[in-house]
Amino acid sequence: MAKDSIWTGKVAIVTGGSSGIGKAVANRLSGIGAKVLITGRNAHRLEEAAAGHDNIEALQMDSSEDGSGERIAEAATGRWGRIDLVVNNSGAGQPLPVDAYDASVIAEMSALNIVAPSQLVKAAHGALRECRGAIVNIGTAVSRNAAPMLAHYGATKAALEHLTRSWAIELAGDGIRVNAVAPGPVKSGALTGMMGLPEEVARQVEEQETAQIPLGRRGVTADIVPWILRLGSPENEWLTGQILTVDGGWSLRN
Template identity: 65%
Template sequence: MISNNSWQDKVAIVTGGSSGIGHATAQALAERGAGVLITGRNAERLTDAARAIEGVQTLQIDSADPDSGKRIVEAVLNRWGQLDLIVNNSGAGQPMPMGAYDANAIKNMSDVNIIAPSMLVSEGRAVLAQTKGAIVNISTAVSRNAVPMMAHYAATKAALEHLTKSWAIEMAGDGIRVNAIAPGPVKSGALTGMMGLPDEMAQQIEEQEASQVPLGRRGVPSDIVPWVLRLGSSDNEWLTGQIITVDGGWADRS
């Protein structure tokens, strides 16, 4: 059981924390007494998040920057001097039919979805070892099924899931637990934001996905946050290397 005060005086990094699942996760952690640093590229969204979440700290940074991991960890240590949780929530995705494959777009997805969390984990390992901390990676249920035009997004997230399992074994000796969550269709603004789709197309996709979810609706960030808290909590001592799919049954539909 996760205690109500398990986050008091703990410190967390939430990448991509200015909207969607990241924002909701940061808010939940802060409300439970944690110090939280959120990152993002959009200064206005970060400012709005800082106003909405009392005590949260922000860092404007592009996860595709190869030095982002070092700068994020330095910012946390300069502010709090410790680190208990990394939530690798930042993501990059873009629908691409095969005839429109773009090397730069594919590289950006790889940079954000694979390289960025790798470098952040590498930079944060030593300080996480001091607190016997945790890492929670945010993947996607799209990696469970083939979805048209989403091949590279799914592939890079599948790579993150494999990294999750590898890191769990590699860092077990440090007492660091590493797990991932694979959300299904969640209403978080990703279609118009990360995916860059027009509003009308995004609405059509949302309606189609909702009709495909066996539990009858798209998810919302609050469906995912409890799992981040549970997997990241120090009360969870014996679960590592797992990928938890939270999708209303979407990935298992026939």
């Protein structure tokens, strides 16, 4: 860790921080001096993600539950006294053909992709204002185009992008910047995890998506993490309301 790291002593919250992009972001922030609170539903995965990192604390929490935002924000401020960055990374998605639409599944996607980040932004507002901090929301390149079978996933993430722009204006007077990263197909375990696909089906989807990516490969978390940190960095104090698509050109072909 560089002695002059701009993240030294800063405090970040990363929801969905026990795996994939969220875990990679937390590890990187911890490695460059930040103190990080990660949240997730699975206690075992949270423990594994925090193990060996003195700067990472884990909080088992379903971000879609009412009041979760307050409990997450209070855990960070109670432990470290400040919040400099919120990464709204937790999310939900599931392939749904029209004939299989299920109100409870759609409601869960809406709760995790729209309600959960809204609760946390509200709860962390005061602390972020004191630190002139930043919010980085994690969207998806799926929302760039029509998404048969993934219509509600794409729609709820598109709603998060709208919230990103709206919060950027509403919170600008408090010195809080709000941006988003929209990743394309990334090797993060999301297909078998969040999407719930069987391994064989997930492999088929991965092969199909890879063939569609102009740069010739699926992304890895290392392709995404630096952009999250750049958007959240206090060095970029004049950048807000932006949605950055990082997808190897995938959305340009679909």
